[in-house]
Amino acid sequence: MNRKDLWLLVLILVVGAVVAIINPRFLSPINLSNTANLIGLFGIFAVAQAFVIISGGIELSVGSIIALLGVIFIDLIANGTVNSGVGIVIVVLIGCLIGFVHGFLIAKVGLQPFVVTLCGLLIYRGVARYYTDEATAGFPFGASFPTLEWLTAGRFYGVPHSLIAFAIITIVMAVVLHRSVFGRYLYAVGKNEEAARYSGIHTSRIIIAAYVICCGLTAVAAIFIAMYTRSISPASHGNFYELYAIAAAVLGGCSLRGGEGSILGVVLGTVLLQVLQNLVNLLGIPSSLNFAVMGSVILIGVLADQEFSRRRIAGATRRASRGAEAAVQAAGANRG
Numbered sequence: 001m002n003r004k005d006l007w008l009l010v011l012i013l014v015v016g017a018v019v020a021i022i023n024p025r026f027l028s029p030i031n032l033s034n035t036a037n038l039i040g041l042f043g044i045f046a047v048a049q050a051f052v053i054i055s056g057g058i059e060l061s062v063g064s065i066i067a068l069l070g071v072i073f074i075d076l077i078a079n080g081t082v083n084s085g086v087g088i089v090i091v092v093l094i095g096c097l098i099g100f101v102h103g104f105l106i107a108k109v110g111l112q113p114f115v116v117t118l119c120g121l122l123i124y125r126g127v128a129r130y131y132t133d134e135a136t137a138g139f140p141f142g143a144s145f146p147t148l149e150w151l152t153a154g155r156f157y158g159v160p161h162s163l164i165a166f167a168i169i170t171i172v173m174a175v176v177l178h179r180s181v182f183g184r185y186l187y188a189v190g191k192n193e194e195a196a197r198y199s200g201i202h203t204s205r206i207i208i209a210a211y212v213i214c215c216g217l218t219a220v221a222a223i224f225i226a227m228y229t230r231s232i233s234p235a236s237h238g239n240f241y242e243l244y245a246i247a248a249a250v251l252g253g254c255s256l257r258g259g260e261g262s263i264l265g266v267v268l269g270t271v272l273l274q275v276l277q278n279l280v281n282l283l284g285i286p287s288s289l290n291f292a293v294m295g296s297v298i299l300i301g302v303l304a305d306q307e308f309s310r311r312r313i314a315g316a317t318r319r320a321s322r323g324a325e326a327a328v329q330a331a332g333a334n335r336g
Helices: 003-022 029-054 062-078 084-107 113-131 146-153 161-178 181-191 193-198 203-229 241-251 263-282 287-335
Strands: none
Touching: 003 263, 029 062, 029 161, 029 181, 029 203, 029 241, 029 263, 062 084, 062 113, 062 203, 062 241, 084 113, 084 203, 146 161, 146 203, 161 181, 161 203, 161 263, 181 193, 181 203, 193 203, 241 263, 241 287, 263 287
8 A cells, every 4th residue: 555545545534534423324334335335336437447547548438338338238138138147248348349449549540538538428428318219218117137136236244246346346457457467568558658669568459458448347337337226317327427437546546647546546536435425415515516526526636646746756856866966976985
Protein backbone atom coordinates (compact mmCIF):
# COMPACT_ATOMS: atom_id res chain seq x y z
CA MET A 1 0.00 0.00 0.00
CA ASN A 2 1.53 3.33 -1.08
CA ARG A 3 1.11 6.67 0.62
CA LYS A 4 -1.85 7.72 -1.54
CA ASP A 5 -3.75 4.53 -0.74
CA LEU A 6 -2.99 4.89 2.96
CA TRP A 7 -4.32 8.45 3.07
CA LEU A 8 -7.41 7.35 1.15
CA LEU A 9 -8.05 4.54 3.64
CA VAL A 10 -7.70 7.00 6.54
CA LEU A 11 -10.13 9.37 4.82
CA ILE A 12 -12.68 6.55 4.38
CA LEU A 13 -12.44 5.63 8.07
CA VAL A 14 -12.78 9.27 9.15
CA VAL A 15 -15.78 9.93 6.88
CA GLY A 16 -17.39 6.67 7.96
CA ALA A 17 -16.90 7.49 11.64
CA VAL A 18 -18.38 10.98 11.20
CA VAL A 19 -21.42 9.63 9.34
CA ALA A 20 -21.94 6.93 11.99
CA ILE A 21 -21.85 9.54 14.76
CA ILE A 22 -24.28 11.84 12.95
CA ASN A 23 -26.64 9.03 11.95
CA PRO A 24 -26.27 5.63 13.69
CA ARG A 25 -28.29 4.01 10.89
CA PHE A 26 -25.08 4.04 8.86
CA LEU A 27 -23.90 0.98 10.80
CA SER A 28 -27.19 -0.90 10.58
CA PRO A 29 -26.85 -4.32 8.89
CA ILE A 30 -29.29 -3.47 6.09
CA ASN A 31 -27.52 -0.20 5.26
CA LEU A 32 -24.09 -1.84 5.29
CA SER A 33 -25.41 -4.65 3.10
CA ASN A 34 -26.94 -2.23 0.58
CA THR A 35 -23.77 -0.14 0.52
CA ALA A 36 -21.66 -3.28 -0.04
CA ASN A 37 -23.93 -4.26 -2.93
CA LEU A 38 -23.48 -0.85 -4.58
CA ILE A 39 -19.72 -1.00 -4.05
CA GLY A 40 -19.71 -4.30 -5.92
CA LEU A 41 -21.90 -3.05 -8.77
CA PHE A 42 -20.02 0.21 -9.32
CA GLY A 43 -16.61 -1.20 -8.50
CA ILE A 44 -16.59 -3.60 -11.43
CA PHE A 45 -16.78 -0.91 -14.09
CA ALA A 46 -14.56 1.43 -12.04
CA VAL A 47 -11.75 -1.14 -12.20
CA ALA A 48 -12.50 -1.48 -15.91
CA GLN A 49 -12.10 2.28 -16.40
CA ALA A 50 -8.76 2.21 -14.58
CA PHE A 51 -7.14 0.09 -17.31
CA VAL A 52 -8.02 2.63 -19.98
CA ILE A 53 -6.95 5.62 -17.87
CA ILE A 54 -3.60 4.00 -17.05
CA SER A 55 -3.06 3.49 -20.79
CA GLY A 56 -3.45 7.25 -21.25
CA GLY A 57 -6.99 7.12 -22.62
CA ILE A 58 -10.51 7.49 -21.30
CA GLU A 59 -13.81 5.64 -21.78
CA LEU A 60 -16.83 7.98 -21.80
CA SER A 61 -19.38 5.48 -23.11
CA VAL A 62 -19.53 3.29 -19.98
CA GLY A 63 -23.08 4.31 -19.04
CA SER A 64 -24.41 3.89 -22.57
CA ILE A 65 -22.75 0.47 -22.91
CA ILE A 66 -24.39 -0.60 -19.65
CA ALA A 67 -27.78 0.56 -20.97
CA LEU A 68 -27.42 -1.13 -24.36
CA LEU A 69 -26.02 -4.42 -23.09
CA GLY A 70 -28.52 -4.49 -20.23
CA VAL A 71 -31.39 -4.13 -22.69
CA ILE A 72 -29.96 -6.84 -24.94
CA PHE A 73 -29.41 -9.20 -22.00
CA ILE A 74 -32.93 -8.80 -20.64
CA ASP A 75 -34.40 -9.25 -24.12
CA LEU A 76 -32.42 -12.44 -24.72
CA ILE A 77 -33.32 -13.94 -21.35
CA ALA A 78 -36.90 -12.71 -20.94
CA ASN A 79 -38.00 -13.88 -24.39
CA GLY A 80 -36.35 -17.27 -23.95
CA THR A 81 -34.18 -16.73 -27.00
CA VAL A 82 -31.21 -18.35 -25.24
CA ASN A 83 -30.55 -19.71 -21.76
CA SER A 84 -28.90 -17.59 -19.09
CA GLY A 85 -25.38 -18.94 -19.63
CA VAL A 86 -25.41 -18.33 -23.37
CA GLY A 87 -26.92 -14.86 -22.81
CA ILE A 88 -24.08 -13.93 -20.46
CA VAL A 89 -21.47 -15.11 -22.98
CA ILE A 90 -23.13 -13.19 -25.83
CA VAL A 91 -23.30 -9.95 -23.85
CA VAL A 92 -19.69 -10.19 -22.65
CA LEU A 93 -18.52 -10.92 -26.22
CA ILE A 94 -20.43 -7.89 -27.50
CA GLY A 95 -18.74 -5.79 -24.81
CA CYS A 96 -15.32 -7.09 -25.85
CA LEU A 97 -16.14 -6.35 -29.50
CA ILE A 98 -17.08 -2.78 -28.61
CA GLY A 99 -13.79 -2.44 -26.75
CA PHE A 100 -11.88 -3.81 -29.73
CA VAL A 101 -13.51 -1.30 -32.07
CA HIS A 102 -12.69 1.57 -29.72
CA GLY A 103 -9.11 0.41 -29.29
CA PHE A 104 -8.66 -0.09 -33.04
CA LEU A 105 -9.95 3.39 -33.88
CA ILE A 106 -7.64 4.91 -31.27
CA ALA A 107 -4.48 2.82 -31.76
CA LYS A 108 -4.62 2.08 -35.48
CA VAL A 109 -6.67 4.88 -37.04
CA GLY A 110 -5.22 7.54 -34.73
CA LEU A 111 -8.44 9.07 -33.40
CA GLN A 112 -8.51 10.71 -29.98
CA PRO A 113 -9.95 8.56 -27.13
CA PHE A 114 -12.24 11.42 -26.12
CA VAL A 115 -13.77 11.64 -29.60
CA VAL A 116 -14.18 7.90 -30.09
CA THR A 117 -15.78 7.21 -26.72
CA LEU A 118 -17.95 10.34 -26.83
CA CYS A 119 -19.34 9.16 -30.17
CA GLY A 120 -19.85 5.74 -28.57
CA LEU A 121 -21.77 7.35 -25.71
CA LEU A 122 -24.21 8.85 -28.20
CA ILE A 123 -24.41 5.87 -30.55
CA TYR A 124 -25.03 3.16 -27.93
CA ARG A 125 -27.61 5.25 -26.09
CA GLY A 126 -29.44 5.88 -29.35
CA VAL A 127 -29.29 2.20 -30.37
CA ALA A 128 -30.64 1.16 -26.94
CA ARG A 129 -33.58 3.54 -27.30
CA TYR A 130 -34.27 2.37 -30.85
CA TYR A 131 -33.95 -1.29 -29.82
CA THR A 132 -36.78 -0.92 -27.29
CA ASP A 133 -38.72 1.70 -29.29
CA GLU A 134 -38.33 4.04 -26.28
CA ALA A 135 -40.09 1.51 -24.05
CA THR A 136 -38.82 0.16 -20.74
CA ALA A 137 -37.21 -3.25 -21.00
CA GLY A 138 -38.02 -5.66 -18.19
CA PHE A 139 -38.94 -9.18 -17.27
CA PRO A 140 -42.56 -10.30 -17.83
CA PHE A 141 -44.82 -10.56 -14.80
CA GLY A 142 -44.11 -13.76 -12.90
CA ALA A 143 -40.91 -14.54 -14.82
CA SER A 144 -38.34 -16.20 -12.61
CA PHE A 145 -34.73 -17.24 -13.16
CA PRO A 146 -33.71 -18.67 -9.78
CA THR A 147 -30.12 -19.64 -10.58
CA LEU A 148 -29.31 -16.42 -12.41
CA GLU A 149 -30.99 -14.28 -9.76
CA TRP A 150 -29.11 -16.09 -7.00
CA LEU A 151 -25.77 -15.67 -8.78
CA THR A 152 -26.20 -11.97 -9.52
CA ALA A 153 -28.47 -10.60 -6.77
CA GLY A 154 -28.19 -13.21 -4.04
CA ARG A 155 -26.27 -13.11 -0.77
CA PHE A 156 -23.83 -15.49 0.87
CA TYR A 157 -24.21 -15.23 4.65
CA GLY A 158 -25.38 -11.65 4.16
CA VAL A 159 -22.56 -10.70 1.76
CA PRO A 160 -23.93 -9.62 -1.66
CA HIS A 161 -22.76 -11.73 -4.55
CA SER A 162 -22.00 -8.53 -6.46
CA LEU A 163 -19.36 -7.71 -3.83
CA ILE A 164 -17.93 -11.24 -4.03
CA ALA A 165 -17.75 -10.96 -7.83
CA PHE A 166 -16.07 -7.57 -7.47
CA ALA A 167 -13.51 -9.06 -5.06
CA ILE A 168 -12.70 -11.90 -7.48
CA ILE A 169 -12.40 -9.53 -10.44
CA THR A 170 -10.24 -7.20 -8.36
CA ILE A 171 -7.81 -9.98 -7.46
CA VAL A 172 -7.55 -11.20 -11.05
CA MET A 173 -7.10 -7.69 -12.46
CA ALA A 174 -4.54 -6.83 -9.76
CA VAL A 175 -2.46 -9.81 -10.89
CA VAL A 176 -2.85 -8.77 -14.53
CA LEU A 177 -1.90 -5.15 -13.85
CA HIS A 178 0.81 -5.55 -11.20
CA ARG A 179 2.27 -9.01 -11.79
CA SER A 180 2.30 -9.51 -15.54
CA VAL A 181 4.31 -8.33 -18.52
CA PHE A 182 1.14 -6.82 -19.98
CA GLY A 183 0.74 -4.67 -16.87
CA ARG A 184 4.30 -3.34 -17.11
CA TYR A 185 3.79 -2.58 -20.78
CA LEU A 186 0.50 -0.83 -20.01
CA TYR A 187 2.20 1.51 -17.53
CA ALA A 188 4.98 2.17 -20.03
CA VAL A 189 2.53 3.03 -22.81
CA GLY A 190 0.56 5.32 -20.52
CA LYS A 191 3.67 7.10 -19.31
CA ASN A 192 5.19 7.68 -22.75
CA GLU A 193 3.72 5.88 -25.75
CA GLU A 194 6.45 6.95 -28.16
CA ALA A 195 9.25 5.85 -25.86
CA ALA A 196 7.46 2.53 -25.28
CA ARG A 197 7.22 2.00 -29.03
CA TYR A 198 10.93 2.66 -29.51
CA SER A 199 11.60 0.18 -26.69
CA GLY A 200 10.03 -2.57 -28.77
CA ILE A 201 6.59 -2.63 -27.14
CA HIS A 202 3.71 -3.23 -29.55
CA THR A 203 1.80 -0.22 -28.23
CA SER A 204 -1.28 -0.60 -30.44
CA ARG A 205 -1.90 -4.12 -29.11
CA ILE A 206 -1.57 -2.92 -25.52
CA ILE A 207 -4.04 -0.08 -26.09
CA ILE A 208 -6.55 -2.32 -27.85
CA ALA A 209 -6.26 -4.89 -25.04
CA ALA A 210 -6.90 -2.17 -22.44
CA TYR A 211 -10.17 -1.18 -24.15
CA VAL A 212 -11.22 -4.81 -24.61
CA ILE A 213 -10.68 -5.45 -20.88
CA CYS A 214 -12.54 -2.24 -20.00
CA CYS A 215 -15.62 -2.92 -22.12
CA GLY A 216 -15.62 -6.64 -21.32
CA LEU A 217 -15.75 -5.92 -17.58
CA THR A 218 -18.35 -3.21 -18.22
CA ALA A 219 -20.49 -5.89 -19.88
CA VAL A 220 -20.21 -8.01 -16.72
CA ALA A 221 -21.30 -4.99 -14.67
CA ALA A 222 -24.22 -4.44 -17.10
CA ILE A 223 -25.50 -7.96 -16.36
CA PHE A 224 -25.31 -7.49 -12.59
CA ILE A 225 -26.99 -4.08 -12.76
CA ALA A 226 -29.74 -5.35 -15.09
CA MET A 227 -30.56 -8.15 -12.64
CA TYR A 228 -30.43 -5.69 -9.74
CA THR A 229 -32.82 -3.14 -11.29
CA ARG A 230 -34.97 -5.78 -13.07
CA SER A 231 -36.05 -3.15 -15.62
CA ILE A 232 -34.21 -0.68 -17.84
CA SER A 233 -35.32 2.65 -19.22
CA PRO A 234 -32.82 3.08 -22.08
CA ALA A 235 -33.07 6.89 -22.00
CA SER A 236 -31.77 7.13 -18.42
CA HIS A 237 -30.30 3.78 -17.37
CA GLY A 238 -26.59 4.16 -16.64
CA ASN A 239 -26.58 7.93 -17.03
CA PHE A 240 -23.34 9.48 -15.71
CA TYR A 241 -21.93 6.09 -14.65
CA GLU A 242 -18.76 7.06 -16.47
CA LEU A 243 -18.44 9.90 -13.94
CA TYR A 244 -18.49 7.44 -11.06
CA ALA A 245 -15.89 5.27 -12.76
CA ILE A 246 -13.58 8.18 -13.57
CA ALA A 247 -13.99 9.68 -10.10
CA ALA A 248 -13.19 6.35 -8.41
CA ALA A 249 -10.11 5.86 -10.59
CA VAL A 250 -8.84 9.41 -10.08
CA LEU A 251 -9.44 9.26 -6.33
CA GLY A 252 -7.59 5.96 -6.30
CA GLY A 253 -4.46 7.53 -7.73
CA CYS A 254 -4.95 7.01 -11.49
CA SER A 255 -3.52 10.02 -13.30
CA LEU A 256 -5.54 11.29 -16.25
CA ARG A 257 -2.17 11.77 -17.96
CA GLY A 258 -1.73 7.99 -17.89
CA GLY A 259 0.95 5.67 -16.55
CA GLU A 260 -0.11 5.77 -12.89
CA GLY A 261 -2.61 4.02 -10.66
CA SER A 262 -3.31 0.82 -8.77
CA ILE A 263 -6.21 -1.59 -8.39
CA LEU A 264 -6.20 -1.16 -4.61
CA GLY A 265 -6.51 2.59 -5.06
CA VAL A 266 -9.52 2.19 -7.36
CA VAL A 267 -11.18 -0.12 -4.82
CA LEU A 268 -10.65 2.47 -2.08
CA GLY A 269 -11.90 5.23 -4.39
CA THR A 270 -15.08 3.24 -5.08
CA VAL A 271 -15.65 2.67 -1.37
CA LEU A 272 -15.18 6.37 -0.61
CA LEU A 273 -17.65 7.42 -3.31
CA GLN A 274 -20.32 5.05 -2.03
CA VAL A 275 -19.74 6.17 1.57
CA LEU A 276 -20.18 9.77 0.40
CA GLN A 277 -23.31 8.76 -1.51
CA ASN A 278 -24.64 7.09 1.62
CA LEU A 279 -23.84 10.22 3.60
CA VAL A 280 -25.90 12.31 1.17
CA ASN A 281 -28.86 9.94 1.58
CA LEU A 282 -28.69 9.57 5.36
CA LEU A 283 -28.32 13.29 6.00
CA GLY A 284 -31.30 14.13 3.81
CA ILE A 285 -29.26 16.18 1.37
CA PRO A 286 -31.24 16.66 -1.88
CA SER A 287 -30.39 13.96 -4.40
CA SER A 288 -30.08 16.68 -7.03
CA LEU A 289 -26.75 17.55 -5.40
CA ASN A 290 -25.32 14.09 -6.11
CA PHE A 291 -23.74 15.20 -9.35
CA ALA A 292 -22.34 18.30 -7.66
CA VAL A 293 -20.69 16.00 -5.13
CA MET A 294 -19.27 13.81 -7.91
CA GLY A 295 -17.96 16.82 -9.82
CA SER A 296 -16.34 18.22 -6.70
CA VAL A 297 -14.73 14.86 -5.94
CA ILE A 298 -13.25 14.61 -9.44
CA LEU A 299 -11.93 18.19 -9.23
CA ILE A 300 -10.35 17.60 -5.82
CA GLY A 301 -8.83 14.35 -7.06
CA VAL A 302 -7.29 16.01 -10.13
CA LEU A 303 -5.92 18.89 -8.02
CA ALA A 304 -4.45 16.43 -5.52
CA ASP A 305 -2.89 14.40 -8.35
CA GLN A 306 -1.35 17.54 -9.83
CA GLU A 307 0.06 18.57 -6.45
CA PHE A 308 1.50 15.10 -5.78
CA SER A 309 3.11 15.08 -9.24
CA ARG A 310 4.59 18.54 -8.71
CA ARG A 311 6.08 17.55 -5.37
CA ARG A 312 7.43 14.28 -6.76
CA ILE A 313 9.13 16.05 -9.67
CA ALA A 314 10.53 18.72 -7.34
CA GLY A 315 11.86 16.01 -4.99
CA ALA A 316 13.47 14.11 -7.85
CA THR A 317 15.08 17.32 -9.11
CA ARG A 318 16.48 18.10 -5.67
CA ARG A 319 17.89 14.60 -5.29
CA ALA A 320 19.47 14.75 -8.74
CA SER A 321 20.97 18.15 -7.90
CA ARG A 322 22.42 16.89 -4.63
CA GLY A 323 23.81 13.83 -6.40
CA ALA A 324 25.48 16.01 -9.03
CA GLU A 325 26.99 18.27 -6.37
CA ALA A 326 28.30 15.28 -4.45
CA ALA A 327 29.86 13.88 -7.63
CA VAL A 328 31.55 17.21 -8.39
CA GLN A 329 32.90 17.43 -4.83
CA ALA A 330 34.16 13.86 -4.99
CA ALA A 331 35.86 14.51 -8.30
CA GLY A 332 37.51 17.65 -6.86
CA ALA A 333 38.71 15.75 -3.81
CA ASN A 334 40.22 13.04 -6.01
CA ARG A 335 42.08 15.60 -8.10
CA GLY A 336 43.34 17.26 -4.90
